[in-house]
Amino acid sequence: MPIANGFLDPEDFSTEYFYELRPVFCENCLTFQIAEQPDPEKMFHPNYAFFSRTSQRMVGHFKSYADWVMDEYLSSPDPFVVEIGSNDGAMMENFSRKNIRHLGVEPSENVGEEARKHGINTLCSFFNLPAAEKIASEYGPADTLIAANVMCHIPDLHGVALGADHLLKPMGVLIFEEPYLGNMIENTAYDQIYDEHVYIFSARGVSNIFKKYGFELVDVKPQSTHGGSMRYVLARNGKRCISPNVEKQLAYEDNKNLHLNETYDLFRKRCELSRKKLLFTLQQQKKAGKRVVGYAATSKSTTVLNYCNIGPDLIEFISDTTPIKQGKYSPGTHIPVRPHAEFKNNYPDKALLFAWNHKSEIMEKEMIYSGGGGQWIVYVPQVEII
Ligand code: JHZ
Ligand code: SAH
Numbered sequence: 001m002p003i004a005n006g007f008l009d010p011e012d013f014s015t016e017y018f019y020e021l022r023p024v025f026c027e028n029c030l031t032f033q034i035a036e037q038p039d040p041e042k043m044f045h046p047n048y049a050f051f052s053r054t055s056q057r058m059v060g061h062f063k064s065y066a067d068w069v070m071d072e073y074l075s076s077p078d079p080f081v082v083e084i085g086s087n088d089g090a091m092m093e094n095f096s097r098k099n100i101r102h103l104g105v106e107p108s109e110n111v112g113e114e115a116r117k118h119g120i121n122t123l124c125s126f127f128n129l130p131a132a133e134k135i136a137s138e139y140g141p142a143d144t145l146i147a148a149n150v151m152c153h154i155p156d157l158h159g160v161a162l163g164a165d166h167l168l169k170p171m172g173v174l175i176f177e178e179p180y181l182g183n184m185i186e187n188t189a190y191d192q193i194y195d196e197h198v199y200i201f202s203a204r205g206v207s208n209i210f211k212k213y214g215f216e217l218v219d220v221k222p223q224s225t226h227g228g229s230m231r232y233v234l235a236r237n238g239k240r241c242i243s244p245n246v247e248k249q250l251a252y253e254d255n256k257n258l259h260l261n262e263t264y265d266l267f268r269k270r271c272e273l274s275r276k277k278l279l280f281t282l283q284q285q286k287k288a289g290k291r292v293v294g295y296a297a298t299s300k301s302t303t304v305l306n307y308c309n310i311g312p313d314l315i316e317f318i319s320d321t322t323p324i325k326q327g328k329y330s331p332g333t334h335i336p337v338r339p340h341a342e343f344k345n346n347y348p349d350k351a352l353l354f355a356w357n358h359k360s361e362i363m364e365k366e367m368i369y370s371g372g373g374g375q376w377i378v379y380v381p382q383v384e385i386i
Pocket of ligand 2: 040044045048050051052084085086087105106107108111125126127128147148149150153154
């Protein structure tokens with residue numbers, strides 16, 4: 001597989017980087033992982049292609065996430081909140097607007113710069129123990145350390161846990177939400193597996209990992225974002241009451257056999273079937289002389305396109321709203337990425353929905369396309385034309 005967000009120019013095709021995407025299940029900590037983990041600097045750098053603000057729904061979600069953190073965990077007189085992977089500041093701006101002391105920690109300089117334009121105090125760094133030491137000495141201890149869609153991106157969770165332990169006040173909490181293993185398995189959403197997602201967490205996995213560092217899982221809250229996510233709240237052992245949600249979620253996971261190897265064997269079989277069906281559907285469209293365009297050049301699409309071997313012969317181009325991706329080509333399969341205007345000005349017969357996790361937001365935006373007979377090809381939870 002190539003780097004999922006490595007959209008590129010033709011002169012870079014010959015030197016494109018590939019690695020082996022090999023998902024594994026650890027019977028020890030019960031975490032779904034990828035065995036070969038590309039260097040973080042290959043993914044997170046000054047030209048990082050994902051900007052949080054590309055989804056208005058996510059911007060709204062971050063507001064309610066931030067409001068909940070303020071209500072539940074920021075009661076001290078002059079609280080300090082730190083976000084890991086603050087990207088363009090879509091979450092942090094909710095704190096800065098209320099003049100709450102905040103700091104975003106973001107290694108990808110370009111998205112961090114965008115956050116600064118929104119008035120967000122941003123440190124350009126990976127979060128780890130040295131970063132935590134620097135922050136603590138400059139700002140003092142933190143009340144909460146929050147994150148969304150980043151913890152599962154960090155191979156060095158050891159460094160994160162040590163950093164959290166150093167930075168948090170005694171009653172401080174570490175909160176993060178990430179794509180949930182239960183949803184990925186249930187929906188055969190194999191496109192959640194790519195270089196950035198080095199782990200796909202479950203409550204059991206998170207609890208096992210952080211236990212080693214003196215943290216316990218005190219709450220879990222399912223989220224509908226990104227096709228099904230889970231919010232985890234961790235506190236130091238014995239410091240906070242454990243919500244009954246935790247026991248319930250662990251029981252749910254056992255019930256779904258998330259701790260068994262067989263579950264993952266079956267998952268692989270469903271992925272293979274999904275691949276066959278999607279490829280067949282696209283080939284049928286081609287035979288019938290229909291135009292198919294991809295909708296949203298997501299990171300997830302890199303897994304789908306490369307795993308299914310779908311190239312520019314089957315998809316004319318991929319429409320995307322992110323300027324940095326436009327004019328480039330999709331990683332590995334080299335399908336052109338074009339501005340949304342090209343979709344709008346010349347509707348295809350079918351649109352292959354790569355941002356299926358933003359389906360309702362997109363359906364609302366594309367009523368003219370759908371109303372005029374334009375159809376969608378989806379593949380999660382199953383391949384169908386709608
Ligand atoms: P979206 C990224 O995943 C990468 P991706 C990362 N690893 C992760 O976990 C999540 O985000 C949080 C386009 N788009 O959100 C814009 C449209 O074109 O599913 C973006 O290029 N039109 C950190 O990339 C892309 O989709 C639209 O109407 O899979 C973002 O896709 C909308 C809503 C999006 O994330
Ligand atoms: N939280 C945002 C952004 C997710 S993208 C959202 O949910 O939309 C993941 C972000 O984490 C990227 O901006 C990436 O640069 C950053 N990141 C990756 N590894 C990191 C690390 N070790 N510490 C802090 N941020 C990291």
